[in-house]
Amino acid sequence: MSLTAIRSGLRALFRKQTAERDLHDEIAQYIDAATQEHIRAGLAPDAAARAARVQFGGVEAAKEALRTWGWEWIAESLIRDLAYAWRTLRASPSYAIVAVSTLGIGIGLTTSVVTASHAVLDQHWPVSDPSRVVNVIGRGGPGLSPAEARYVAAHAGTLRSLVIVRCLGGSNEECQLGLDDGAVRADFVSGNYFGALGIGTQLGRGFSPDDDEIVAPRAVVVLSDAIWRTRFGADTSVIGRQLRIDAVPFTVVGVARSGFTGTRMEREDIWLPLSAMMLLRPGRPDVRERLTDPNSDHSDAIVAARLAPGVAMAGAESEIRTLNRQYRSENGLDERDVRVIPATLFPNPAKLRTARAAFALMVTAVVLVLMLACANVGNLLLARAAARRREIAVRLAMGASRGRVIRQLLAESLLLAVIGGAIGVLIAVVLPGPLMTQIDGPLSLRLTPDAWVIAVALGLVTLSCVAFGLAPALHATRASVSGALKSSSEPQGRSSWRPSLRGSLLAVQIAISLLLLVNAGVLVRGIQRGRESDLGFRSHGVSIVSFDLPASDAPSRTGAFARQLMAETRSTSGAAVAYAGSAPLDRAQFVRFRLPGESAKENHVTAVLDISNGVLELLAMPIVAGRDFVESDGDDAVLVNESMARDVWPGESPLGKTVIDTAERRVVGVVKDANVIRIDRVDHLMFRRFGNRGVPVMLAQNASPAMIQSVAAVAARIDSRVRVRVDSVAANVDRQLGDLGTIATLAGLLGLIALGLASIGVFGVFAFVVQQRSREIGIRMALGASSAKVIALLLRDSTRSIAVGVATGFATAIAVSRLLRSELFGATPFDPAVFAATAIVLAAAGALATFIPARRAARIDPTTALREE
Amino acid sequence: MSDPSTDVIQGTLDMLILKSLSLEPMHGFGIARRIEQISTGVFKVNPGSLMLAFKRMERANLIASEWRTTDNNRRGKFYRLTDKGRRQLKAETQEWSRRAAAIARLLEA
Numbered sequence: 001m002s003l004t005a006i007r008s009g010l011r012a013l014f015r016k017q018t019a020e021r022d023l024h025d026e027i028a029q030y031i032d033a034a035t036q037e038h039i040r041a042g043l044a045p046d047a048a049a050r051a052a053r054v055q056f057g058g059v060e061a062a063k064e065a066l067r068t069w070g071w072e073w074i075a076e077s078l079i080r081d082l083a084y085a086w087r088t089l090r091a092s093p094s095y096a097i098v099a100v101s102t103l104g105i106g107i108g109l110t111t112s113v114v115t116a117s118h119a120v121l122d123q124h125w126p127v128s129d130p131s132r133v134v135n136v137i138g139r140g141g142p143g144l145s146p147a148e149a150r151y152v153a154a155h156a157g158t159l160r161s162l163v164i165v166r167c168l169g170g171s172n173e174e175c176q177l178g179l180d181d182g183a184v185r186a187d188f189v190s191g192n193y194f195g196a197l198g199i200g201t202q203l204g205r206g207f208s209p210d211d212d213e214i215v216a217p218r219a220v221v222v223l224s225d226a227i228w229r230t231r232f233g234a235d236t237s238v239i240g241r242q243l244r245i246d247a248v249p250f251t252v253v254g255v256a257r258s259g260f261t262g263t264r265m266e267r268e269d270i271w272l273p274l275s276a277m278m279l280l281r282p283g284r285p286d287v288r289e290r291l292t293d294p295n296s297d298h299s300d301a302i303v304a305a306r307l308a309p310g311v312a313m314a315g316a317e318s319e320i321r322t323l324n325r326q327y328r329s330e331n332g333l334d335e336r337d338v339r340v341i342p343a344t345l346f347p348n349p350a351k352l353r354t355a356r357a358a359f360a361l362m363v364t365a366v367v368l369v370l371m372l373a374c375a376n377v378g379n380l381l382l383a384r385a386a387a388r389r390r391e392i393a394v395r396l397a398m399g400a401s402r403g404r405v406i407r408q409l410l411a412e413s414l415l416l417a418v419i420g421g422a423i424g425v426l427i428a429v430v431l432p433g434p435l436m437t438q439i440d441g442p443l444s445l446r447l448t449p450d451a452w453v454i455a456v457a458l459g460l461v462t463l464s465c466v467a468f469g470l471a472p473a474l475h476a477t478r479a480s481v482s483g484a485l486k487s488s489s490e491p492q493g494r495s496s497w498r499p500s501l502r503g504s505l506l507a508v509q510i511a512i513s514l515l516l517l518v519n520a521g522v523l524v525r526g527i528q529r530g531r532e533s534d535l536g537f538r539s540h541g542v543s544i545v546s547f548d549l550p551a552s553d554a555p556s557r558t559g560a561f562a563r564q565l566m567a568e569t570r571s572t573s574g575a576a577v578a579y580a581g582s583a584p585l586d587r588a589q590f591v592r593f594r595l596p597g598e599s600a601k602e603n604h605v606t607a608v609l610d611i612s613n614g615v616l617e618l619l620a621m622p623i624v625a626g627r628d629f630v631e632s633d634g635d636d637a638v639l640v641n642e643s644m645a646r647d648v649w650p651g652e653s654p655l656g657k658t659v660i661d662t663a664e665r666r667v668v669g670v671v672k673d674a675n676v677i678r679i680d681r682v683d684h685l686m687f688r689r690f691g692n693r694g695v696p697v698m699l700a701q702n703a704s705p706a707m708i709q710s711v712a713a714v715a716a717r718i719d720s721r722v723r724v725r726v727d728s729v730a731a732n733v734d735r736q737l738g739d740l741g742t743i744a745t746l747a748g749l750l751g752l753i754a755l756g757l758a759s760i761g762v763f764g765v766f767a768f769v770v771q772q773r774s775r776e777i778g779i780r781m782a783l784g785a786s787s788a789k790v791i792a793l794l795l796r797d798s799t800r801s802i803a804v805g806v807a808t809g810f811a812t813a814i815a816v817s818r819l820l821r822s823e824l825f826g827a828t829p830f831d832p833a834v835f836a837a838t839a840i841v842l843a844a845a846g847a848l849a850t851f852i853p854a855r856r857a858a859r860i861d862p863t864t865a866l867r868e869e
Numbered sequence: 870m871s872d873p874s875t876d877v878i879q880g881t882l883d884m885l886i887l888k889s890l891s892l893e894p895m896h897g898f899g900i901a902r903r904i905e906q907i908s909t910g911v912f913k914v915n916p917g918s919l920m921l922a923f924k925r926m927e928r929a930n931l932i933a934s935e936w937r938t939t940d941n942n943r944r945g946k947f948y949r950l951t952d953k954g955r956r957q958l959k960a961e962t963q964e965w966s967r968r969a970a971a972i973a974r975l976l977e978a
Contacts, residue, residue, distance in 0.1 A: 005928040022936075025944045026897065030916060032943060033898035055916075062917040069924060 009072035023063055031056055077404075081411035088412060095384065098760055099377050100420045103465075105753065106373030107424025107457045112431045113366040114453045117359040119432075121352070125263050125304070125343045128198030133343040134313060136162075136303040136320060137352075138336050144303045144324070146190075146274065147294045152323050158316040159305040161196035164274060165189050165263060166301040184227060184269035186245075187262055188277055194222070194256075196306055197263070203228075204239040204254030207273055211253075214291055217275035219250040225258040227269040245272070246280050246548060247723045263304070265345050281548060282558065285694055286582070286589045294331040295592065295605075304343050313340050365516060365747070369754050372512045374461060376761040377420075378468030379505045381413060383764065385469070387772065406474065413469030417462040424461075425454055506761065507805035513751070513758035514809025515816065517841065520751030521834040522817045535733070536674025536682075537584065538620040538701070542729040544583040545698040545708060547715055547722050562695050564718050566612065569698065569711050577703075577711075578618045579696035581610030581688075584676045585732035591686070593661040595648070606644060606684040607677045608661075610691075616671065618701050626655045626669030635691050639669045644684035659686070679733060699729075759845040766853040769794055778862040787858030794857060795850070802846075875913040877904075882914070882922050883931070884965065887950060887958035890932060894949035896939075897923065923948065931957050 012019045031052045038048035053059070067073065089096040124130035136144055136152075144152060146164050153162035166188055191213075193199070194206025202225065211218045223238070232238050241252050250272070262268030272280075274291060281287045307316055317340040324338050346352050395405050547565065566579050582589060588607045595604075616628060625645075629637060638659060645654040645667075654667045665688070677683045690696055698711065712724040770777070777790050785793075877885065889900045901914040926932045931954035939945040950958070 002928070002930055004930045008928060022946070026920065026946045029896060029939070029943060029945045030898045030901075030920075033896065037898075037902070057915070057917060062920065065917055066920055066924060069921060070928070 005071065009070055009075075012070065013072045013076060023066060027056070027059055027062065031059075077407065078411065081408045082415055084408065085412040085415045089415065095380060095764075096416075098764065099380050099416050100423060102373045102376045102757055102760065103416065103420025103461050104423025104427060105757070106370040107421055107454075107461055108427025108431065109750075109753070110363075110366045110370045110457050111424065111428035111450075111453050113359075113362055115428065115450055116432050117363055118450060118453075120265065120346060121344065121356055121359060123345050125197070125345065126260060127263065129306075130343065132307045133197070134305055134307060134316065134340045135343050136305060136338055136340055138338050144301070144338065145293055145295060146291050146301050148324070148327050149190075149301070149303050151327050152320055153305075155323055156305075156316070156319055158308050158311045158319045160308045161192050162303065162305040163190045163193045163196050164301045164303055165193070166274070185266060186270050186272055187264065187268045188272050188274045190274050193271070194254075197304075199260055200257040201254040202257050203236065204252070206254055206256075207271070212273040212275050214275045214278075214288075217279050218273060219248065219276060219279055220253045220273065221245065221250045221276075222254045222256055222271040223252060224256050224261060224267075224269050224271075226261070226267070228255045245270075247721060248279055250276075263302075263343075263345065282694075289589075294327070295333055305340075313342070316340050362746070365519075365750055368512050368516060369750060369757070370457065370460065372509055372754055372757050372761075374464035375505045375509050375512075376757055376764070377416065377461075378464055379509075379761055380764050381416075381465065381468040382471075382505075385409065406470070410466060410469055413465035414462070417458070417465040421458045421461060424457065428454065503801040506801040507808065509758045509761045510802055510805025511809035511812065513754035514806060514838070514842065515813045516747075516754040517751035518810065518813035518834065518838050519816055520747040520749075521838050522813075522831070523747045525831055525834050535676070535679065536621070536672065537676050538618070539584070539729050539733055541702045542584075542618070543700045543703045543708065544586070544727040544729060544732075545700065545711060546583075546725045546727070547695050547697075548725070558695055561719050561722075565715055566696070568714050568718070576614065576618050576701045578614035578699050579612040579690055580615050580699060581608075581690055581694075581696060583697050583699065583727070583732065584619065584729050585679060585735075588677045588683075591661045593659050593686075596658050596660065596664075604648065604684075606686045608686045608688060609676070610688045610696075612690040612696070615699065616687075618699055619674075619676070621674055621676070622672050623669050624672050625653065626667070628669060629689055633668065633689060635689055636663065636665045637668045637689060638665045639671050639687040640667055641671045641682070641685040641687075642673045643682050644686060645670050647684065755841065755845055759849045762846065762849040763853070766794070766850050767856075770853040770857045774857075774860055777857055777860050778864070781860065782862035790857055791854045794854070806842075875911065877912050877914060877918075881965070882918065883926060884958065884961040885912070885914075886919075886922060886926065887931065887954055887961070890948055890950040891955065891958060894947050896945050896947050900948070926954070930954075 031049075034052035034055055035045070035048045038051050039045060043051060056062070125133050127133060136149075138144075146166075149162055149164050153159065156162070189207065191207045191209035191211050194201065195208070199206060201222070204222075206222060207220065211220050221243070223232070228234060228238065238252050238255065242249050243252065244250070256271070262271075277287050277291065305316070307313065317338075320338055320340060325335065327333075328335060341352065344352055346355055392405055392409075396402070547561075569577060589609075590605055591608045592605055611629075613629065616623065623639070624642065626639075629639070640648075640654055640659075648654070649657055654670060657667045659665045659667065671685070671687065673682045675682055677685060700707070700711075708726055715722045715724055773794070777794075780790055780793070781787070885904050886900055889895065889903045895903070897916075897919060901916065901919055904912055904914050923932070923934075927934055927948075930951060932948045933951050934946050934948050937945055937947050
């Protein structure tokens with residue numbers, strides 16, 4: 001469109017009067033000139049004028065044709081249509097609110113979920129040149145142990161540097177440390193973290209490789225900008241200051257640049273060198289082992305690397321694979337698959353594929369809700385268009401062109417889509433942040449919605465609005481005008497296609513909401529069962545008390561503390577207590593062992609639990625063969641669980657057999673299987689006597705807070721520097737179930753929203769049907785039908801759709817739940833609780849949705865209905 | 870026998886208007902008259918379509934208009950050709966000749 005066109009269009013828009021005058025004058029001029037010609041030809045002035053006007057033709061028609069040509073006309077009529085649509089919507093506020101909020105919820109939810117999914121899965125690391133940073137992962141687990149990572153770093157040419165990041169214990173809880181008076185989130189990183197990733201510091205420096213020597217760990221710490229501001233008042237002299245982390249003194253060497261909150265999803269407060277772990281948990285030999293053990297099986301370090309310039313990921317991957325094979329054969333380990341992927345913020349890079357699948361599932365569910373919303377609004381639009389047949393007929397009769405009427409109907413749909421879209425965008429902007437924070441704590445992620453996601457959602461909604469607004473508009477304007485003017489309500493027979501379309505929309509709505517609801521129910525039930533499930537040991541009412549001593553202590557001193565502690569607390573406390581090397585469902589220790597006669601290369605792995613007397617009783621784990629430890633047993637006696645006995649010595653009794661880990665050990669008893677290491681499976685488990693292996697944790701059954709206080713007091717009396725932490729086995733259970741719980745909650749919410757939407761849909765349809773057929777109802781009741789019969793009649797039409805919807809919904813729900821089966825402790829849709837709950841909820845919603853219109857139908861006064869036009 | 874059609878050949882109205890204006894600026898009626906006279910009555914222009922064509926062509930910058938006071942002291946809109954219009958006329962004339970010649974050949978063959 002040229003500039004001239006734009007300019008003249010604008011002029012016409014804003015100078016209406018001038019435009020009209022010009023139009024009038026130009027036509028007048030034409031007729032005038034024609035008149036003059038006729039006069040010259042000899043006609044009288046009157047006759048000439050008349051002849052000229054006849055020659056011209058219809059003046060008003062010509063004016064109208066000229067007025068309605070040009071882009072400004074279309075714009076103006078669009079605005080006028082929108083204004084009219086706005087007034088119409090305001091006249092039926094309930095319809096408008098329902099439609100708009102339905103759309104808003106649909107768009108908002110979809111956008112939020114897609115944004116969150118994208119943010120969690122695809123965001124880059126906030127470091128310099130992030131596209132060159134990769135993660136090294138294994139299949140289903142970490143690919144490299146810290147020890148192997150160091151080996152690879154030293155030998156790889158395709159990598160410029162390699163960094164390691166991990167939490168102390170791996171679980172979320174163990175990422176929290178005590179900084180002076182409060183808790184902070186800490187990440188342990190290799191010495192080259194700041195340098196290799198190009199993370200700048202605003203004060204002091206980052207770590208250097210010297211800070212991260214296992215043989216000589218340094219107690220240095222780098223603060224985040226946020227912590228520096230909140231806890232240290234942005235004091236610029238903080239460098240060199242000493243602070244206590246978990247009662248261990250550390251020196252501040254730097255403050256990270258503002259805006260940097262770590263390379264994880266959660267916001268990190270401080271960074272410590274990897275080897276500093278040993279300073280913080282001196283009583284835990286497993287901590288040191290994990291840093292030095294070549295075996296990666298139970299490492300949870302995140303290994304990232306920067307690709308050397310010009311190197312592609314594939315090249316790096318093949319080199320790492322080769323190095324990995326060499327390293328593993330040199331160290332007598334099994335072959336493991338390692339891969340290289342672009343660096344992700346996702347907490348467990350190896351599980352990225354599973355996470356993607358999970359998110360894809362969530363996105364699908366939410367898109368289903370969106371479709372539900374579209375179907376709802378579609379139904380509403382259809383109903384409204386049918387109700388307005390008369391109005392449309394009047395318009396057509398008064399001379400509106402078909403296109404004009406259709407445009408106006410579409411304007412309404414567009415307005416709905418725009419307002420609904422605005423609400424949706426608002427939800428999408430506001431919702432994800434707080435939601436994710438609720439789930440996971442303060443996050444490092446950027447959660448602003450993608451523009452293209454919003455665009456797609458809006459487009460979808462607009463499309464459905466237009467489609468469902470257009471179809472009836474086309475139909476309504478095609479119908480015979482006089483027919484519509486005469487009849488007052490919808491044709492009594494099933495003459496048009498509309499009812500069946502509405503019926504199928506209804507079926508779709510019910511199917512979708514049922515699908516979501518049932519699966520949510522299954523998930524929730526699964527969690528419930530997980531919590532209630534018998535793990536094979538006592539998981540409720542058991543407290544875990546941990547004691548941590550400072551780093552500088554020699555093992556002999558720690559051992560002395562442990563012995564004194566165990567002796568004193570066992571005699572003073574009333575509740576049952578026992579000591580173990582680690583707590584159930586906590587980070588487990590694994591050891592490699594071999595059987596006599598096997599070479600050093602053959603390695604089996606088993607979980608190991610060091611226990612003292614009373615642990616098996618406290619945890620209600622019975623002995624099924626052989627005997628428990630006795631005082632006379634040395635360190636060489638071990639117990640094994642049933643699975644280990646079955647798999648390592650198939651067909652024979654393990655009693656008396658020998659196992660060689662760091663020394664030769666004899667099996668003296670077999671313990672019943674229990675899910676004491678992982679909640680969803682039984683691992684091979686070997687129990688050793690708790691000897692001088694650092695400070696144990698105390699397990700107490702039904703311990704009162706007073707009792708725990710007294711134990712803490714005893715510990716403090718033995719050694720005033722001790723730090724006591726209290727936890728529970730139940731909390732460990734919850735932690736392992738944790739993510740599932742969140743998903744179940746979200747799924748439940750989604751199911752309820754879907755049900756709400758479907759109920760609104762059903763309500764809308766029924767209300768409309770009652771209103772449209774009120775005349776018929778009046779007649780029937782005047783002829784003697786009871787209100788119950790009338791309602792039954794109304795329901796009959798929709799029953800088929802509802803039945804189809806229910807059947808489809810259940811069928812798909814069953815199919816979907818099969819996919820989720822593995823995560824769910826055996827819950828299925830056939831679970832009576834799920835069945836019952838869903839049926840009740842659905843029945844209640846259905847009843848509610850049909851109740852009001854049904855009541856209205858029953859209350860119809862026949863005489864009024866008959867008289868009504 | 871029905872009267873022969875006096876409608877302008879479809880698509881040629883713009884060209885005819887441009888041609889009429891190529892000689893001198895004119896008002897609407899004058900242009901209609903000229904087309905009628907020079908075609909010796911074969912083509913009679915419909916006033917409505919003519920005025921619509923004016924609006925369209927003015928928007929496309931092929932012709933420009935100005936209001937003048939005519940002899941009878943009335944306001945009159947006069948159109949003139951723009952440079953772009955002049956070029957358009959040339960192009961359309963060539964195109965028309967090409968096609969007319971082709972039709973002539975086809976009919977003779």
